[in-house]
Amino acid sequence: MHNKLTIDWDDFLTNYWQKKPVILRDAFANFSDPITPDELAGLAMEEEIESRIVSNKNGIWDAKFGPFIDYNNLGEDHWSLLVQAVDHWHEQAATLVEPFKCLPQWQFEDLMISYATQGAGVGPHIDNYDVFIIQGMGSRRWQVGDRNPNYKQFSAHKALLHVEDYQPIIDEEITSGDILYIPIGFPHNGVSIGESLSYSVGFRTQTSQELLSNFADYIIDNLPDGIFYQDPNLKLSSDAYRIQPYELTKLQDQMIELINNPKLFNDWFGKYITLPMHELNIVPVEPAYSSEEFVSLLQSGLELYRVPSIRILKIGDYGYIHGEKIALPMPIIDVLCANEILYYEQLADKTTLEVMLNLVNRGYWYFAEQQ
Ligand code: SIN
Numbered sequence: 122m123h124n125k126l127t128i129d130w131d132d133f134l135t136n137y138w139q140k141k142p143v144i145l146r147d148a149f150a151n152f153s154d155p156i157t158p159d160e161l162a163g164l165a166m167e168e169e170i171e172s173r174i175v176s177n178k179n180g181i182w183d184a185k186f187g188p189f190i191d192y193n194n195l196g197e198d199h200w201s202l203l204v205q206a207v208d209h210w211h212e213q214a215a216t217l218v219e220p221f222k223c224l225p226q227w228q229f230e231d232l233m234i235s236y237a238t239q240g241a242g243v244g245p246h247i248d249n250y251d252v253f254i255i256q257g258m259g260s261r262r263w264q265v266g267d268r269n270p271n272y273k274q275f276s277a278h279k280a281l282l283h284v285e286d287y288q289p290i291i292d293e294e295i296t297s298g299d300i301l302y303i304p305i306g307f308p309h310n311g312v313s314i315g316e317s318l319s320y321s322v323g324f325r326t327q328t329s330q331e332l333l334s335n336f337a338d339y340i341i342d343n344l345p346d347g348i349f350y351q352d353p354n355l356k357l358s359s360d361a362y363r364i365q366p367y368e369l370t371k372l373q374d375q376m377i378e379l380i381n382n383p384k385l386f387n388d389w390f391g392k393y394i395t396l397p398m399h400e401l402n403i404v405p406v407e408p409a410y411s412s413e414e415f416v417s418l419l420q421s422g423l424e425l426y427r428v429p430s431i432r433i434l435k436i437g438d439y440g441y442i443h444g445e446k447i448a449l450p451m452p453i454i455d456v457l458c459a460n461e462i463l464y465y466e467q468l469a470d471k472t473t474l475e476v477m478l479n480l481v482n483r484g485y486w487y488f489a490e491q492q
């Protein structure tokens with residue numbers, strides 16, 4: 122059964138999105154947990170899945186990173202297991218992100234799930250992403266403070282950055298089906314009351330520093346010929362040691378021109394933003410399908426499944442997936458974005474089949490039987 126989310130999105134965006142935290146009571150009425158603590162513990166034993174156990178026994182913070190071999194010696198309370206990008210690996214859990222697909226998909230990061238015992242949490246901290254924390258089984262007490270650039274942060278453990286005491290603007294317990302939305306930058310602390318499960322749907326954007334650095338890499342790879350500063354109208358100045366303001370402006374313009382070139386900027390961003398933020402369940406086809414094999418599998422009625430949470434996005438006339446441009450026209454790209462499952466009739470022209478063959482052989486879509 123899929124959980125149904127009720128949110129007045131217009132009201133939410135107007136009043137809360139990236140403005141202030143809020144508790145949305147009973148947003149998932151009759152919420153049913155899509156995963157069990159045992160299944161979560163099983164995922165955290167896998168090499169390619171990011172996980173950690175955070176504990177706070179007698180006020181001493183500790184963090185260990187997976188994969189985990191066993192869960193012995195953890196005791197009854199004050200520890201939690203956190204597993205990143207569960208939407209990539211667990212079909213039922215992935216259904217929880219569906220209702221959030223009305224938000225800009227380029228900003229969606231992942232579904233993180235935490236299982237916590239009595240008194241457990243990761244401590245008071247500030248995240249650099251927006252998060253919807255859905256309470257599953259059990260309940261948690263959340264204290265959320267206001268945004269303030271002056272909060273002091275410190276390492277409570279080498280893997281745990283905590284924030285000093287803050288005055289809560291929210292101090293409440295949430296129970297199954299409630300959502301706590303916390304925008305980037307608001308300090309928060311959640312403490313489990315008994316055993317509990319929390320589902321964090323995260324949205325992340327990139328800093329100017331990250332963007333510039335990545336754009337520079339793209340420019341180096343895609344414009345191998347250097348663009349040199351030149352000034353054919355040069356006049357002698359009274360001080361040859363001083364860099365003239367107009368020269369600085371010309372240098373800035375020379376750099377900004379690259380960013381302002383939509384062909385470069387859009388192509389870079391499409392490729393950059395579709396790169397995965399966490400490991401995906403991509404299995405290249407070995408040996409690769411031939412064109413005949415591929416078409417006959419589709420014609421026999423087999424459906425193609427898109428790898429869960431692989432990043433596929435549109436910019437202008439182009440579609441991008443997993444860091445590359447898809448050489449297909451927009452009407453087909455629309456079909457590829459809108460449908461997680463594809464069938465023959467949607468793809469039945471020569472170019473589409475050729476392009477899809479390549480993407481399927483790379484593992485971005487798969488026939489249900491093959492995995
Ligand atoms: C948790 O689920 O234990 C931590 C979530 C958070 O505070 O970001």
Ligand code: CO
Nearest residue numbers: 246247248309
């Ligand atoms: Co947090």
